[in-house]
Amino acid sequence: xxxxxxxVFSAPSGSGKTTIVRHLLSQEHLNLAFSISAxxxxxxxxxxxxxxxxxxxxxxxxxxxxxxxxxxxxxVYRDNFYGTLKEEVERIWALGKNVIFDIDVVGGLRIKxxxxxxxxxxxxxxxxxxxxxxxxxxxxxxxxxxxxxRIAKASVEMATAPQFDFIIxxxxxxxxxxxxxxxxxxxxxxSSSEEE
Ligand code: 5GP
Numbered sequence: 001x002x003x004x005x006x007x008v009f010s011a012p013s014g015s016g017k018t019t020i021v022r023h024l025l026s027q028e029h030l031n032l033a034f035s036i037s038a039x040x041x042x043x044x045x046x047x048x049x050x051x052x053x054x055x056x057x058x059x060x061x062x063x064x065x066x067x068x069x070x071x072x073x074x075x076v077y078r079d080n081f082y083g084t085l086k087e088e089v090e091r092i093w094a095l096g097k098n099v100i101f102d103i104d105v106v107g108g109l110r111i112k113x114x115x116x117x118x119x120x121x122x123x124x125x126x127x128x129x130x131x132x133x134x135x136x137x138x139x140x141x142x143x144x145x146x147x148x149x150r151i152a153k154a155s156v157e158m159a160t161a162p163q164f165d166f167i168i169x170x171x172x173x174x175x176x177x178x179x180x181x182x183x184x185x186x187x188x189x190x191s192s193s194e195e196e
Contacts, residue, residue, distance in 0.1 A: 003093025005188050006115055007032065007100045009180075010108030011124035012154035014136040016170045020124060021102045023177045030184050033097040035088050038064065041080040044141050054085075072103075072110040077149055082107070098188055105160045112165075120187040122180065123164035127171050129154055 007024075011017040025032055038054040040061045049055045056064075061081045064070060073083025084101065092099045101111065105123070112121040126132045132154055136147045161167050166183055170176045 003089070004031075004096070004098040005190075006089075006111060006119040007098060007184055007187065008108040008111055008119060008121045009100065009102055009124060010105045010121070010157075010164070011170075012126060012132060012157045013150045014132045014139065014154075015124045015126035016135070016173065016176070017124040018102055019173065020168070020170070020176055020180050021100055024100060024180055024184055027181060030181070030188065031097050032100045032184070033092040033095060035084055035092065035099050035101045035103075037082050037084055037088075037101075037103065038070075039080065039082045041077075041082075071114070072107045074104055074107050076104050077146075077153070084111070100184075105157045109160065109163055120166075120183060121164045122183060123161045123167045124176070125158070125161060125167050125169045126154075127169070129158075 009017045009021050021034070024030060025034055036050065036052070036054055038056055038061065040056060040058045043049065043053070043055055047053065058079065058081065061083070064083070064085065065073060069085055069087065070083040071086050071089060073081060076082050082104065084103065084107065089099055101108065103111075108121055112119045126135070129151060133147065133151055136142060136150060142150065168176050168179050168183075
């Protein structure tokens with residue numbers, strides 16, 4: 001696969017990684033485009049198909065797995081599948097842009113392993129698991145059962161942080177924004193001669 005760079009932001013749900021990714025997308029000089037994942041979960045709030053996710057049903061998702069259409073996929077929560085379609089990355093590279101991913105830790109590390117030089121893998125660390133719970137409750141997009149499921153997973157996810165290229169501690173958003181900008185800028189400046 002030829003094309004631009006890959007930038008992965010992974011973190012437990014509620015750590016603020018989506019806010020950081022949105023900020024980076026607003027920085028035109030970074031020339032980024034968001035990798036829209038496919039998911040079998042239902043849309044939440046005002047999420048739009050083809051913008052936040054490609055919302056597809058479980059049957060269609062499983063067909064894509066069979067066809068080997070995914071660069072990576074995960075059953076992130078039970079019966080909630082998420083995956084990056086190879087076609088999506090090709091689409092963004094064809095636009096001459098770098099791809100930014102907001103995906104779970106397993107998927108993020110899988111992309112890093114497939115494209116070690118092309119990929120910058122960043123882990124966004126929330127201040128604490130308690131803080132995570134507060135944020136998820138404030139968001140009011142999930143019921144208590146779903147929040148507890150996400151919290152249980154968060155502890156496991158936190159343990160993978162050392163496998164990433166960099167860890168950003170998201171205590172103060174403005175500081176996290178700046179750190180993320182510098183990391184991405186440095187990565188996209190790297191010569192492509194060392195790419196796979
Ligand atoms: P949410 O339901 O909150 O939108 O996402 C749940 C988790 O799935 C988040 O950690 C999100 O980053 C992750 N996720 C979203 N898209 C993908 C994907 O394409 N692949 C993988 N492995 N995880 C994803």
